[in-house]
Amino acid sequence: MNREEFLASWNEKFRPQEDGAQLPPHHHHCLGCGPDNPHGHHLTVHRRGEEVHATHIFDERHVGAPGIAHGGAVATVLDDLFGYLLYLTGGPAVTRQLEVLYASPVILGTTYRLAARVLRAEGRKLYVEADMRDVEGSLVASAAALFLSVDVTHFDQGMPR
Numbered sequence: 001m002n003r004e005e006f007l008a009s010w011n012e013k014f015r016p017q018e019d020g021a022q023l024p025p026h027h028h029h030c031l032g033c034g035p036d037n038p039h040g041h042h043l044t045v046h047r048r049g050e051e052v053h054a055t056h057i058f059d060e061r062h063v064g065a066p067g068i069a070h071g072g073a074v075a076t077v078l079d080d081l082f083g084y085l086l087y088l089t090g091g092p093a094v095t096r097q098l099e100v101l102y103a104s105p106v107i108l109g110t111t112y113r114l115a116a117r118v119l120r121a122e123g124r125k126l127y128v129e130a131d132m133r134d135v136e137g138s139l140v141a142s143a144a145a146l147f148l149s150v151d152v153t154h155f156d157q158g159m160p161r
C-alpha cells in the first residue's frame with residue numbers, strides 16, 4: 001500500500017460508527033489491536049453509547065512478575081483503547097500524556113473488562129479516562145490521558161522513505 005492509499009484508508013475509518021458497532025483496528029500491525037501483529041494484544045473494541053468497551057486477557061507474552069502482567073503491557077492496552085475514542089470524536093489524535101493507576105495486579109489468563117470515555121475537548125486537546133475491572137467489577141487499573149489532535153500528515157513521519 002503506498003502513502004496515499006494508507007492515509008486514505010485511515011480517513012475512511014473516521015466515518016460515523018453506530019452504537020454497538022465493532023470498531024476497526026488502527027491498522028493491521030498495531031501493537032494494541034492489529035490482527036496481524038504476533039506480539040500484539042489483538043484488542044477487539046465496540047462502541048457502547050459514548051464509550052468504547054473491550055474485554056481482554058493478558059497472556060505469557062505480557063508477563064512482568066511471574067503470572068502477572070507487565071505494567072507497560074497494561075498501559076499499552078489502555079492507551080490503545082483511548083485510540084478508539086478517536087472514532088467517536090471523528091479525527092486523528094496522538095497521546096501527549098498518559099497516567100496509569102495500578103490498583104491491583106493484573107493476573108495472566110484472567111478476563112478483564114475495559115471502558116474509556118472522553119471527559120472534555122478543548123480545541124486540539126482531548127482529555128480522556130479509562131478503567132479496567134475484573135469480572136466482579138472491582139477496579140484493577142485506571143488511566144487518564146491528554147490526546148492532541150493532529151492532521152493525518154503527522155503519520156507521514158513514520159512512513160518508509
Ligand SMILES: CCCCCCCCCCCCCC(=O)SCCNC(=O)CCNC(=O)[C@H](O)C(C)(C)COP(=O)(O)OP(=O)(O)OC[C@H]1O[C@@H](n2cnc3c(N)ncnc32)[C@H](O)[C@@H]1OP(=O)(O)O
Nearest residue numbers: 010011026079080083092093094095096097146148150152
Ligand atoms: C489517519 C489517522 C489515524 C488515526 C490513528 C491514530 C491512532 C493510532 C493508534 C493509537 C494508539 C494509541 C495512541 C498512541 O500510541 S499515539 C503514539 C504516542 N504519541 C506520540 O507519538 C506523540 C508524540 N508527540 C508529538 O508528536 C507532539 O508532541 C504532538 C503532536 C502531540 C504535539 O505537538 P504540537 O507541536 O502539535 O503541540 P504543542 O506542543 O504546541 O501543544 C499543543 C497544545 O497542547 C498544550 N499541551 C501540551 N502538553 C500539555 C499537557 N501535558 N497538559 C496541558 N496542555 C498541554 C500546549 O500548551 C498547547 O496548548 P495551546 O498553547 O495551543 O493552548
